[in-house]
Amino acid sequence: MKTDFELKNDILEELSWLPNIDETQIGVTVNNGIATLTGIVSDLPKKTAIEDAIKSLAGVKAVAEAIKVKYGSSDKQSDIEIAKAAINALEWNASVPSEDIIVEVEDGRVYLTGELEWPYQKSFAKRTIEHLYGVKEVVNNIHLKPKATPHNVEQLIQKAFKRSANIDAKNIKVAVNNQTLTLSGTVHSIKEKDDAEIAAYNAPGINNVINQLQVDYYPMYL
Numbered sequence: 001m002k003t004d005f006e007l008k009n010d011i012l013e014e015l016s017w018l019p020n021i022d023e024t025q026i027g028v029t030v031n032n033g034i035a036t037l038t039g040i041v042s043d044l045p046k047k048t049a050i051e052d053a054i055k056s057l058a059g060v061k062a063v064a065e066a067i068k069v070k071y072g073s074s075d076k077q078s079d080i081e082i083a084k085a086a087i088n089a090l091e092w093n094a095s096v097p098s099e100d101i102i103v104e105v106e107d108g109r110v111y112l113t114g115e116l117e118w119p120y121q122k123s124f125a126k127r128t129i130e131h132l133y134g135v136k137e138v139v140n141n142i143h144l145k146p147k148a149t150p151h152n153v154e155q156l157i158q159k160a161f162k163r164s165a166n167i168d169a170k171n172i173k174v175a176v177n178n179q180t181l182t183l184s185g186t187v188h189s190i191k192e193k194d195d196a197e198i199a200a201y202n203a204p205g206i207n208n209v210i211n212q213l214q215v216d217y218y219p220m221y222l
C-alpha cells in the first residue's frame with residue numbers, strides 16, 4: 001500500500017504530465033489516501049482534466065477538489081451569453097432532446113433541470129455544457145423518467161462490467177431494490193469506481209445508484 005508521501009509524488013508527477021496544465025498553480029495534500037486539490041485554472045475543462053487524471057491513479061481513495069475556475073476580466077462572459085451558448089449547444093447535440101431541458105445560469109454556473117429517459121442523455125447534456133467558454137461549473141439536476149426494471153437486471157449489469165476494459169467485475173456486488181441499485185465491494189481506483197457507477201446507471205429501469213464501492217489499492221505484482 002502506498003504512503004501519503006508516495007501518493008503526493010504520484011499526483012505531482014501526473015499533473016506535470018498533463019498538457020496545458022500549470023502544475024505550479026495547483027496545491028496538493030494527501031491524508032490517509034484522500035487527495036485535496038486547491039488552486040486556480042483558466043477554464044472548466046482544465047479543472048475536469050485534473051480531477052479525472054487524479055481519480056485514475058492507483059491508491060487514491062478520494063478526491064476533495066477545491067480548484068476554482070477564474071477567467072480573465074477581458075474574457076468574462078455574461079450569464080445571458082453563457083445561457084444562449086448552452087441552449088444552442090444542446091440544440092445541436094442530436095443525442096440530447098434539448099426541448100426537455102431547462103437551462104439557468106448564475107455567476108457562470110449552469111444549472112440543468114428537466115426530465116430525460118436515458119442516463120446517457122443526462123451525461124451528454126452536462127458534457128456538452130462543460131466545454132463552453134465562460135462556464136465555471138455545471139450542476140446537473142436533470143431527473144430520469146421511471147422505466148420498468150427487468151427481473152435479471154443484476155446479471156445484465158455484471159455482464160456489462162465484464163465487457164468493460166476499465167472495470168474488474170470479480171470484486172463488485174450488485175443489489176437492486178425497485179429502481180435503486182447498490183454497488184458494494186472493492187475497486188482499484190476512483191476512476192474504476194466512477195466507471196462502475198456510470199455503467200450501472202445505463203442499466204434499464206435504474207434511476208438511482210448508491211455507490212458503496214471502496215477503493216482498495218494493491219500492486220498487481222507482489
